[in-house]
Amino acid sequence: MRLAVVGAGAVGSAVAELAGEYGHTVTALADSGGAAVDPDGIDVDGALTRKEAEGTVGTAPTADALAGPYDVLVEATPTTLGDAEPGFGHVRAALERDCHVVLANKGPVAERYGEVRALERESAGEVYLEATVGGAMPVLSTIADFGAEHIEAARGVLNGTANFVLSRMAAEGLGYEHVLAEAQDLGVAEADPSFDVEGTDAALKCVILANVLYDREYTLSDAAVEGIRDLPGSALELAAEDGRTIRLIGEVKNGAIRVGPRLIPEHGALAVTGTRNIVELETEHAGLLDISGRGAGGPETATAVLADVGRLAE
Amino acid sequence: MRLAVVGAGAVGSAVAELAGEYGHTVTALADSGGAAVDPDGIDVDGALTRKEAEGTVGTAPTADALAGPYDVLVEATPTTLGDAEPGFGHVRAALERDCHVVLANKGPVAERYGEVRALERESAGEVYLEATVGGAMPVLSTIADFGAEHIEAARGVLNGTANFVLSRMAAEGLGYEHVLAEAQDLGVAEADPSFDVEGTDAALKCVILANVLYDREYTLSDAAVEGIRDLPGSALELAAEDGRTIRLIGEVKNGAIRVGPRLIPEHGALAVTGTRNIVELETEHAGLLDISGRGAGGPETATAVLADVGRLAE
Numbered sequence: 001m002r003l004a005v006v007g008a009g010a011v012g013s014a015v016a017e018l019a020g021e022y023g024h025t026v027t028a029l030a031d032s033g034g035a036a037v038d039p040d041g042i043d044v045d046g047a048l049t050r051k052e053a054e055g056t057v058g059t060a061p062t063a064d065a066l067a068g069p070y071d072v073l074v075e076a077t078p079t080t081l082g083d084a085e086p087g088f089g090h091v092r093a094a095l096e097r098d099c100h101v102v103l104a105n106k107g108p109v110a111e112r113y114g115e116v117r118a119l120e121r122e123s124a125g126e127v128y129l130e131a132t133v134g135g136a137m138p139v140l141s142t143i144a145d146f147g148a149e150h151i152e153a154a155r156g157v158l159n160g161t162a163n164f165v166l167s168r169m170a171a172e173g174l175g176y177e178h179v180l181a182e183a184q185d186l187g188v189a190e191a192d193p194s195f196d197v198e199g200t201d202a203a204l205k206c207v208i209l210a211n212v213l214y215d216r217e218y219t220l221s222d223a224a225v226e227g228i229r230d231l232p233g234s235a236l237e238l239a240a241e242d243g244r245t246i247r248l249i250g251e252v253k254n255g256a257i258r259v260g261p262r263l264i265p266e267h268g269a270l271a272v273t274g275t276r277n278i279v280e281l282e283t284e285h286a287g288l289l290d291i292s293g294r295g296a297g298g299p300e301t302a303t304a305v306l307a308d309v310g311r312l313a314e
Numbered sequence: 315m316r317l318a319v320v321g322a323g324a325v326g327s328a329v330a331e332l333a334g335e336y337g338h339t340v341t342a343l344a345d346s347g348g349a350a351v352d353p354d355g356i357d358v359d360g361a362l363t364r365k366e367a368e369g370t371v372g373t374a375p376t377a378d379a380l381a382g383p384y385d386v387l388v389e390a391t392p393t394t395l396g397d398a399e400p401g402f403g404h405v406r407a408a409l410e411r412d413c414h415v416v417l418a419n420k421g422p423v424a425e426r427y428g429e430v431r432a433l434e435r436e437s438a439g440e441v442y443l444e445a446t447v448g449g450a451m452p453v454l455s456t457i458a459d460f461g462a463e464h465i466e467a468a469r470g471v472l473n474g475t476a477n478f479v480l481s482r483m484a485a486e487g488l489g490y491e492h493v494l495a496e497a498q499d500l501g502v503a504e505a506d507p508s509f510d511v512e513g514t515d516a517a518l519k520c521v522i523l524a525n526v527l528y529d530r531e532y533t534l535s536d537a538a539v540e541g542i543r544d545l546p547g548s549a550l551e552l553a554a555e556d557g558r559t560i561r562l563i564g565e566v567k568n569g570a571i572r573v574g575p576r577l578i579p580e581h582g583a584l585a586v587t588g589t590r591n592i593v594e595l596e597t598e599h600a601g602l603l604d605i606s607g608r609g610a611g612g613p614e615t616a617t618a619v620l621a622d623v624g625r626l627a628e
Contacts, residue, residue, distance in 0.1 A: 018599065022461065136600035138459055142452050145621035147336065267581045269606065285332065286450035286614040289607040292583065299599040307459035 001313050002039075004028035004065050006090050007076030008048070008057050010298030011104045011131070015074050015305050016044045022306045024313075030065035032077075034058045037068045066093045072309055076104040079204065081220060084111040091116055091127070098124035102308040104131040104301055110204040114217035128308035129212075133205045134158060136300040137293045139279045140212055141307070146283055148213050153253035153282040158205045160275030160296050161189045161196035162228050162248040166261075167273040170236045170245050176229065188275060198227035199248060199259040206250040206257045213252060226260035239263055245271055253282075315627050318342035318379050320404050321390030322362070322371050324612030325418045325445070329388050329619050330358045336620045338627075344379035346391075348372045351382045380407045386623055390418040393518065395534060398425040405430055405441070412438035416622040418445040418615055424518040428531035442622035443526075447519045448472060450614040451607045453593045454526055455621070460597055462527050467567035467596040472519045474589030474610050475503045475510035476542050476562040480575075481587040484550045484559050490543065502589060512541035513562060513573040520564040520571045527566060540574035553577055559585055567596075 001024045005012050008031040016026050025041040033056030036047040047057040066073070073094035077087050084107030091108050094101045096119070103109060108116050109129050120127045130140045134156075143151055157163050161183060168179045180197070183189035195201050203223040210218045228248050239245050247270060249262040264270045269290045272278045277295025280288055294300040315338045319326050322345040330340050339355040347370030350361040361371040380387070387408035391401050398421030405422050408415045410433070417423060422430050423443050434441045444454045448470075457465055471477050475497060482493045494511070497503035509515050517537040524532045542562050553559050561584060563576040578584045583604045586592045591609025594602055608614040 014599075136597070136603060138452065138456050138603075141455070141459060145452055145455060145624065146617060147624070150617070283450070283617070285328075286611075286617045287608045289450060289452075289605070291603070291605050293603040294601045297600075300601065303460060303464070303597070303600045310459065310461070 001025070001071040001309055002027045002069060003072050003074050003309065004068065004070035005074040005076060006030045006065055007078070007105065008051055009076065009078065011301045011305070012074065012076035013048055014298035014302035015076060015104075016048070018299065018302050018306060020044070022310065024309060027070050028065035028068050029057050030062045031057050032062065035060040035062050035065040037064045039069045066090060070099060072100040072102055072312060074102050074104065074305055074309075075108070076305070079106040079110075081107065081111060084108045088112055088115070092119055095119045095123035095125045095127070100125045100312045101127045102131070102305050102312070103127065103129040104305055106132045106204045106208060109211060110207045111219050113208070113211040126312060128311060129208065130308050131301050131304035132208050134277055134279055134291070135293070135295040135297060136303050137277060137279060137291045137295060138304070138307070139209070139291060142281065142289070142291065143212060146281070146286075148215070150284040151213055151281050152284055153251065154209050154213065154279060155249055155251035155253070155270075156279035157247050157270060157272050157277050158202040158250045158279070158295060159196050159199075159248060160277060161193060162199070162202065163272065163277070164188050164275045165197065166228060166231075166236075166247055169233055170240065171273070173233065173237070175233050176231060197229050199225040202248060202250040203257065203259045206252050206259060210252045210257050214255060218257060223257040223259060228261055231261050240266065247271060315339075315385045315623055316341045316383060317386050317388055317623065318344075318382065318384035319388040319390060320344045320379055321392070321419065322365055323390065323392065325615045325619070326388065326390035327362055328612035328616035329390060329418075330362070332613065332616050332620060334358070336624065338620075338623060341384050342379035342382050343371050344376045345371050346376065349374040349376050349379040351378045353383045380404060384413060386414040386416055386626060388416050388418065388619055388623075389422070390619070393420040393424075395421065395425060398422045402426055402429070406433055409433045409437035409439050409441070414439040414626045415441045416445070416619050416626070417441065417443040418619055420446045420518045420522060423525060424521045425533050427522070427525040440626060442625060443522065444622050445615045445618035446522050448591055448593055448605070449607070449609040449611060450617050451591060451593060451605045451609060452618070452621070453523070453605060456595065456603070456605065457526060460595070460600075462529065464598040465527055465595055466598055467565065468523045468527065468593060469563055469565035469567070469584075470593035471561050471584060471586055471591050472516040472564045472593070472609060473510050473513070473562060474591060475507060476513070476516065477586065477591070478502050478589045479511065480542060480545075480550070480561055483547055484554065485587070487547065487551070489547050490545060511543050513539040516562060516564040517571065517573045520566050520573060524566045524571050528569060532571060537571040537573060542575055545575050554580065561585060
């Protein structure tokens with residue numbers, strides 16, 4: 001397949017780098033400053049080297065990436081809230097050209113799911129979004145395999161930064177501010193960690209899960225969200241005395257979306273440590289199914305993007 | 315899709331019962347004593363009631379099930395070793411008619427994988443086999459998503475009976491014979507538990523994993539297999555003193571297939587309890603991915619069969 005990759009951060013770059021290995025051709029790669037476009041396949045290494053040196057992957061206008069020939073638009077620009085632009089506009093442009101869309105950007109399907117599906121119905125192109133929930137973990141494809149109507153609930157640890165902080169606090173008996181600073185030093189938490197520690201990122205993934213499970217248009221405002229910023233270390237100590245621990249758990253059940261710190265068994269499936277994520281599906285006919293793995297990261301998320309591209313290629 | 319279900323044990327019966335819910339029609343259901351066949355869809359409840367009362371699902375010859383109209387043959391007869399008959403013959407009959415095949419029976423793809431794939435190449439029908447490895451867990455579809463060449467190893471707990479015995483021995487400090495008798499009382503172990511406790515069942519699943527990962531024709535004789543029959547309770551006690559436990563682990567790595575009792579971290583991902591199964595995939599680009607769930611059972615395995623049927627329907 002010919003891929004136009006819009007967004008050249010960790011995920012977009014990894015998709016461009018791995019595409020050849022999966023048998024695909026990158027005909028465009030764009031960031032906010034410019035684009036490299038070649039109908040016969042761009043020089044990916046050259047474009048990424050250029051980005052490192054000059055801050056942008058190419059000299060063509062970014063819009064040219066959307067105008068050139070491609071089969072699949074890979075939308076990997078940063079997630080934005082509200083109108084989900086510019087990602088949403090990119091999705092629309094591709095579908096209006098009857099091209100497929102594979103999303104790594106959560107915005108369009110967390111904030112404007114109904115519109116995305118409406119555009120898809122009018123298009124010969126299809127929209128896939130495995131990479132928007134849980135990085136390398138095959139969550140949405142597993143739901144599709146079971147059939148969404150046979151999944152009774154989905155819950156889990158959907159943010160690696162918050163999980164790193166909580167599991168370190170629990171294991172070392174350290175306070176929130178201390179562990180957060182450590183996470184920032186390690187590059188696990190951003191300078192402004194709000195998006196992760198306040199639960200927004202986990203909530204966006206839960207909103208997408210709810211949209212897929214119920215085929216409705218939930219948005220972030222439909223989620224009840226509580227972060228981990230105010231969680232005292234003493235709460236973790238109390239939990240440990242009872243054989244339990246605390247994790248930031250997102251849950252979609254009975255049409256409701258909730259994210260917040262929850263008490264869970266210390267050695268249970270949900271108590272993943274470090275930046276690891278887990279999703280547990282409550283199925284109608286097959287009990288609990290747990291999937292855990294790396295929920296973020298460039299190559300990790302790129303594998304989910306490329307799995308979607310593979311599905312489209314079949 | 316029109317399904318001919320051959321084999322009316324726990325899995326075949328559950329497939330027949332759930333097929334309608336997934337939008338499919340059962341045009342034939344057969345067991346070793348007879349068959350119910352109707353091109354417009356058989357009365358599934360009637361056939362299963364009849365099986366309970368009279369020992370067989372219908373009065374038509376079993377062969378009629380393979381001769382009637384269907385899109386997908388669901389092969390759910392018991393796994394047999396060596397020539398993998400009668401399952402293999404059913405697979406051949408369906409492919410020679412250019413029909414699809416969905417396997418729950420491990421025999422044909424553990425013992426005659428190369429022949430099955432050769433028949434598939436000559437046919438307009440395709441062969442899917444998710445249900446042969448790990449019941450409800452989406453193992454083979456996840457490998458297909460990543461691309462088999464991007465999976466460096468697969469390992470895990472692939473037999474619920476052996477895992478029940480080992481996890482009970484570890485948790486209660488009981489001996490093998492005692493726990494096995496308990497498992498037999500509960501229906502978790504069969505009267506002759508050899509197939510499970512000697513590692514054969516787990517090995518067959520590993521052989522199938524190896525066939526899929528390396529696209530070669532491994533058979534059971536290529537696996538190094540050791541069971542749990544001779545494991546003394548003292549070994550579990552020693553492991554526990556060191557924060558570890560013992561599970562029957564199957565592993566496919568570097569072209570080799572090994573099954574045997576292994577020391578693993580007591581609270582690690584592989585230490586699932588009871589009859590639960592887990593498969594861990596070592597991926598090239600995305601680290602470790604763990605999938606755990608119910609590895610056996612009628613409805614559980616039927617969900618994997620129906621996921622395959624859904625893929626064929628697309």
